[in-house]
Amino acid sequence: MISARGLRKSFGDVDAVKGIDVEVRKGEAFGFLGPNGAGKSSTMRMIATVSPVSGGELRILGMDPATEGPAIRSRLGVCPQEDTLDNELNVFDNLYVYGRYFGIDKATVRARAEELLEFVQLTDKRQAKVENLSGGMKRRLTIARSLVNSPDLLLLDEPTTGLDPQARHVLWDQLFRLKQAGVTLVITTHYMDEAEQLCDRLVVMDKGVIAAEGSPRQLIDEHSTREVAELRFGIADEGNVHEQIAGKIEDLGRLEVLPDRILVYSPDGEEVIAKVHERGLEPIAVLVRRSTLEDVFLKLTGRTLVD
Amino acid sequence: MASQDGLDRLDRATGLGILEGALRQLDYWWTVLKRTWRGGVISSFISPLFYVVGMGVLLGGFVPGDPARLEGATSYLDFVVPGLVAGHAMQIAVGETTYPVMGGIKWHKSYHAQLATPLGVRDIVNAHLGFVAFRIASACAVFLLVLAPFGVFASWWGPILAWFVLLLLGMAFATVIFGISTRMSSEEGFGLIFRLGVVPLMLFSGSFFPIANLGPVLEVVAWFTPLWHGVDLTRTLCLDTVDLPRALVHLAVLAIITAFGWLWAIRGMEGRMRS
Incomplete structure (x- = not known):
């Protein structure tokens, strides 16, 4: 066509x-x-x-x-x-x-x-x-x-x-x-x-x-993991708290550090959260979800779709 | 200039015949007419009638009816009526090709919707100009018919020929102003067109007084205004004082402006809509 x-x-x-x-x-x-x-x-x-x-x-x-x-x-x-x-x-x-x-x-x-x-x-x-x-x-x-x-x-x-x-x-x-x-x-x-x-x-x-x-399925399979763990931490006095914490969990999967949260890409999101807690880190909010095209876009361009 | 070449190629891809392209928009313009004719009646008929009564009859009562000083008219009313109707044709033309054109491009975007169909830029310009021609023709016809009983016309055929001239005069303005409107980024310039274009033309192109009164220099300037050509030709037709060579010059000037304006309008619309 x-x-x-x-x-x-x-x-x-x-x-x-x-x-x-x-x-x-x-x-x-x-x-x-x-x-x-x-x-x-x-x-x-x-x-x-x-x-x-x-x-x-x-x-x-x-x-x-x-x-x-x-x-x-x-x-x-x-x-x-x-x-x-x-x-x-x-x-x-x-x-x-x-x-x-x-x-x-x-x-x-x-x-x-x-x-x-x-x-x-x-x-x-x-x-x-x-x-x-x-x-x-x-x-x-x-x-x-x-x-x-x-x-x-x-x-x-x-x-x-x-x-x-x-x-x-x-x-x-x-x-x-x-x-x-x-x-x-x-x-x-x-x-x-x-x-x-x-x-x-x-x-x-x-x-x-x-x-x-x-x-959509192919793109997600190709460019992302099955699940994503979203971790949100409190606001630090100085600098971006998420940047500081990212250094402590970089072995858990590919990370995307956004201003308001960290995304950890992993086949098993629950496991990521358990490990985060084991390390004494206490996010104020956590969410495990399936990967979406938004994640594909973030991986490919380093930016979110809606700025 | 790859995009310019592309533009030229799209220009040629017009597809529909001229008549077919315009006729497909008949239903659209009919609906526009149905919703706007009431306002049109007031602006195109009642207000000019006020001018005729106020200026032609009442003010004209103070002007001696001397044919030697009124280009052959035996009363100021006879003199001023052709000037008023010519000025009126110009005003309708300008009014219909300023804000409505900007609206089609920027506000209600009707041209964008039309261009998503098989219609081409040329078809859209033609249909809009066709509607403007209808507005000018109908308003001038009513104007002339209403004034006929006042005895301002020297013959029955003079005003009929004058009606065609008024249509041509109106289209000379409509096409050129259409082209200008397609090239304007905002409506602010329309104020200038009216204040520095329409109003001075109306006042100084021989509508209200013979241009000989302007003095030798300004009289020559007036020869170069399109409105004067329309006014002079309309007036000589209504007073039955036509001088053929002079009439042909007037017709040629108006026809050339219209032809140029038509191309200018289509080019302007192409540049604006096909970016």
């Missing part, structure tokens, strides 16, 4: 995307995971054919975005990071007007709009003005709008940023249904839980390059 070779994007002297190779297959949910400024959105804009490629090769649905933009866009659904709904129009008209841009005839687009309102559970809001909708409803309407042309490929740029947890789960459920229905999804996110929930395969992006690629 998408094939990129050495894809680059520059803005003047700034290289936002520095030569990435990506292959997205039909029917899969593919993710770009990385912090803000990693080059995810620039990549998405090139795939959406609204931003010209600065270098390398890009093919979308087998076509060249430089010469076949309109043909590509007629088969894409785009859910942008910022809402671009028309606040003055009601919910139904937002879908109707948008469908008309694709040249879909009036009767078909009306029927399609009703179906989509049902799908995103906004049928009872069909006459409501967009400006009166909640954030979650607006995002669902944006998703419905991006589906109006029955796209082969749906691009979702940070689909749940700014939504409350409940609204996120509703949205994830809908995206999951789309995936089941065979729609190819491309998602950018800086939420590792979102990437784990939705993506079959993903790339971890940092500073314009791809740091790692694989399924």
Whole structure:
């Protein structure tokens, strides 16, 4: 569906995307995971054919975005990071007007709009003005709008940023249904839980390059341990208490020292905590959890996803 | 300049025909019209009528109706009406291509949404300009129709031809200002466009008094203002005093500005939206 070779994007002297190779297959949910400024959105804009490629090769649905933009866009659904709904129009008209841009005839687009309102559970809001909708409803309407042309490929740029947890789960459920229905999804996110929930395969992006690629499970197995023990100590009078304590437990596993806690990577987190106590150290809080993509990212880049 | 080359390549990838591209946005602009026409009626019809009564009838009552000093008009009302309607065409054009264009780019981002579809930059500019043309044409038609019973027109066909001229005059401003709006980072500059552009043009381009009154130097300056070309042509059509070579020059000037402005607007939008 998408094939990129050495894809680059520059803005003047700034290289936002520095030569990435990506292959997205039909029917899969593919993710770009990385912090803000990693080059995810620039990549998405090139795939959406609204931003010209600065270098390398890009093919979308087998076509060249430089010469076949309109043909590509007629088969894409785009859910942008910022809402671009028309606040003055009601919910139904937002879908109707948008469908008309694709040249879909009036009767078909009306029927399609009703179906989509049902799908995103906004049928009872069909006459409501967009400006009166909640954030979650607006995002669902944006998703419905991006589906109006029955796209082969749906691009979702940070689909749940700014939504409350409940609204996120509703949205994830809908995206999951789309995936089941065979729609190819491309998602950018800086939420590792979102990437784990939705993506079959993903790339971890940092500073314009791809740091790692694989399924969420593969990436975790490859770059992290099964479990993580999180240790939080009190605040010291001088310096970072976690830095000082790290020296006493470095043999227990790979350590990541964060300002507020120490992460110890080990196949058995409980054992790590027992050993910490044996050494007379008394953390004020401990937590044992499974490794996540956040840990993968921390290992690969030395930074957390959300700074 | 790899990105510039890319821009040029995207420009050529417009895909849809000109008419098809614009027609696909008809439903959108129809909904815009449905929600804005009430405000439009007031600004495009009632307030100009106040001008006609206030300036043309009441103030004009103090001006002697001397055709030699009023470019052939037998009353100040006959003289000022074509100037007012021309100025009005300009004001609608500027009003419709400043804040609404910035809104499409920055505030409600409707252009971004449209560009995610098969529509191209050219299609979006054309449809928006088409809507502006409709606004100018309908407002000027109403203006001319309402004034017809006042006996300000020398012939029945003069105001009909003048209506086309007013549309062209409006589009000359609409396309150029559209292009400027796409190149502005914030709306603060619009105040300057209105205060240093629209208002002086309205006052000194022959709408309210013959530009001969400006003195020899400023009169020449006035020849180079687009509004004067529209005012003079509208007025000579309404008063039936058309001088053909002069009329053709006016038409050529307005047509060239419109053509340049159209390309300028499309280029500006491409630069802004395809970064």
